[in-house]
Amino acid sequence: MGLDISERVRSVPPSGIRRFFELAEERDDVISLGVGEPDFSAPWAARDAAIDSLERGRTSYTSNRGLLELRQAISGHVEDRYDLGYDADEEILVTTGVSEAVDATLRALVDPGDTVAVVEPAYISYVPGVIFAGGEPLRVPTREADEFKLTYEALESAGAADADLLMLCYPNNPTGAVMTGEELEPVAEFCREHDIGVLSDEIYAELQYENEHTSIATLPGMRERTVVFNGFSKAYAMTGLRLGYAMAPPEVTTAINRVHQYGMLSAPTTAQYAALEALRSCDDEVEAMVDEYDRRRRFVLSRFDEMGIDCFRARGAFYVFPEVPTDESAEAFAEGLLREEGVAMVPGDAFGDGGEGHLRVSYATGLDDLREAMARFEAYISD
Amino acid sequence: MTARDDLLDLLVEDARHTTADLARMTDLTEDEVEAALADLESEGVVAGYQAIVDWEKTDREVVRATVELNVTLDRETGYGDIAERLARFPQVKTLRLVSGDYDFLMEVEGSSMHDVSIFISEKVAPVPEVTQTVTHYVMTTYKDRGVALNDDDDDDRLSVSP
Numbered sequence: 001m002g003l004d005i006s007e008r009v010r011s012v013p014p015s016g017i018r019r020f021f022e023l024a025e026e027r028d029d030v031i032s033l034g035v036g037e038p039d040f041s042a043p044w045a046a047r048d049a050a051i052d053s054l055e056r057g058r059t060s061y062t063s064n065r066g067l068l069e070l071r072q073a074i075s076g077h078v079e080d081r082y083d084l085g086y087d088a089d090e091e092i093l094v095t096t097g098v099s100e101a102v103d104a105t106l107r108a109l110v111d112p113g114d115t116v117a118v119v120e121p122a123y124i125s126y127v128p129g130v131i132f133a134g135g136e137p138l139r140v141p142t143r144e145a146d147e148f149k150l151t152y153e154a155l156e157s158a159g160a161a162d163a164d165l166l167m168l169c170y171p172n173n174p175t176g177a178v179m180t181g182e183e184l185e186p187v188a189e190f191c192r193e194h195d196i197g198v199l200s201d202e203i204y205a206e207l208q209y210e211n212e213h214t215s216i217a218t219l220p221g222m223r224e225r226t227v228v229f230n231g232f233s234k235a236y237a238m239t240g241l242r243l244g245y246a247m248a249p250p251e252v253t254t255a256i257n258r259v260h261q262y263g264m265l266s267a268p269t270t271a272q273y274a275a276l277e278a279l280r281s282c283d284d285e286v287e288a289m290v291d292e293y294d295r296r297r298r299f300v301l302s303r304f305d306e307m308g309i310d311c312f313r314a315r316g317a318f319y320v321f322p323e324v325p326t327d328e329s330a331e332a333f334a335e336g337l338l339r340e341e342g343v344a345m346v347p348g349d350a351f352g353d354g355g356e357g358h359l360r361v362s363y364a365t366g367l368d369d370l371r372e373a374m375a376r377f378e379a380y381i382s383d
Numbered sequence: 384m385t386a387r388d389d390l391l392d393l394l395v396e397d398a399r400h401t402t403a404d405l406a407r408m409t410d411l412t413e414d415e416v417e418a419a420l421a422d423l424e425s426e427g428v429v430a431g432y433q434a435i436v437d438w439e440k441t442d443r444e445v446v447r448a449t450v451e452l453n454v455t456l457d458r459e460t461g462y463g464d465i466a467e468r469l470a471r472f473p474q475v476k477t478l479r480l481v482s483g484d485y486d487f488l489m490e491v492e493g494s495s496m497h498d499v500s501i502f503i504s505e506k507v508a509p510v511p512e513v514t515q516t517v518t519h520y521v522m523t524t525y526k527d528r529g530v531a532l533n534d535d536d537d538d539d540r541l542s543v544s545p
Contacts (some may be wrong), residue, residue: 014543021541021543024542034544035541036544037540123545172545291392299404344543
């Protein structure tokens with residue numbers, strides 16, 4: 001037998017973002033607002049802790065669930081910041097980025113034929129993750145009229161009542177939408193009514209500019225049916241160190257850990273030491289980065305507003321999600337903008353239903369580049 | 384954080400932000416920004432705007448020295464009086480009263496080592512209250528007012544990522 005590619009993998013198309021990456025790579029004067037990671041480096045104290053751990057020869061595996069000290073620090077951090085109570089011994093699993101946590105969780109919870117409702121527009125990995133786990137994705141589109149927040153009605157009309165799990169991400173990539181506790185309550189109600197488990201990717205929790213973060217797991221009756229994901233990539237600018245975590249009731253954490261221990265063994269040790277230091281001493285740096293993102297956010301929103309472009313006021317992550325200002329598809333517009341002006345933005349439909357007709361504009365880029373990119377955008381639409 | 388704090392942070396980061404950009408980043412109008420800046424300047428909160436120059440990358444020779452000063456006080460003369468006298472010299476770029484083994488820490492600039500030496504020996508050391516000076520010539524500057532010089536800030540991220 002040859003190396004036949006599985007039906008599941010063949011059924012998942014390559015990411016729509018890939019094509020834009022290749023187009024952008026063709027020229028060297030591109031200003032990219034298509035980047036989904038911080039432009040900062042991790043705080044020096046965290047990097048220094050990683051170097052120190054290497055100098056001390058800490059290059060072996062850690063326990064499957066991650067360094068106990070780190071899990072304790074995470075437990076304290078999520079309690080302080082988000083009122084989430086998770087036990088370091090039994091309810092926290094340190095993973096190789098949130099990506100691994102989501103993948104392992106789907107494989108731990110999804111049986112063949114189970115339905116996972118995925119709120120869209122969404123990070124590109126959720127639907128493929130459901131398919132790889134043998135589940136059936138059900139797309140739940142959100143609308144600009146609702147500022148891309150998930151509503152009870154959206155769940156109902158997508159037929160999510162029969163779903164087993166609901167995958168959501170607020171603050172949201174790609175829209176920058178956030179949801180308050182009040183706005184999450186109807187979603188929680190829907191999940192309680194229909195006995196749906198929630199997978200809540202809260203990787204952008206720290207990057208909110210007008211609200212404090214509320215985790216859906218803090219709402220009544222939700223903790224026992226929710227897995228919360230968070231990590232260090234966005235708030236601590238540690239994407240390449242690959243470190244995230246999942247938090248869930250003990251038996252669920254044990255199940256996720258079963259997949260993790262066979263599939264990954266343990267998260268990178270060096271990154272775990274960096275993360276521990278990040279939690280201990282880098283609050284000020286995080287605050288400074290958040291302030292800087294907020295200024296850029298306002299700048300970009302103001303510029304789109306001045307150009308007369310419809311763009312709802314995104315309050316989280318580092319994205320805004322304006323409407324395409326012409327009659328073209330988002331893809332055609334983004335391609336023209338890239339070819340003629342050398343500005344890369346990602347067409348919204350790359351992120352699934354509800355994203356068509358929009359562009360994801362990342363402001364994880366210095367102000368000089370943002371200024372120039374906005375000027376080129378303006379020139380492009382006025383030609 | 385107030386709008387004033389916001390403006391101060393932005394100006395410290397880059398004093399050349401235009402009024403329009405400051406307005407965009409703070410959700411103020413341009414008129415409000417102008418008014419707030421005028422207040423900050425007239426109150427002396429914002430005392431000036433300067434470029435951070437890496438003189439090593441130019442043809443001009445700029446010699447900098449850090450000078451530790453010990454002084455004696457008497458009933459008529461306090462730190463403030465001495466500081467005022469020293470600060471009037473244009474060669475003195477920074478003057479601070481500090482805790483520790485000496486009283487003042489002074490940063491001095493000149494066009495040559497000779498220039499700086501002459502200034503210290505002929506203008507600073509003879510001040511009656513100054514009892515001792517220790518001069519450290521700056522050999523290389525790696526970071527100045529929060530800005531790393533010779534910093535390689537190439538963006539090595541993938542140009543498009545999810």
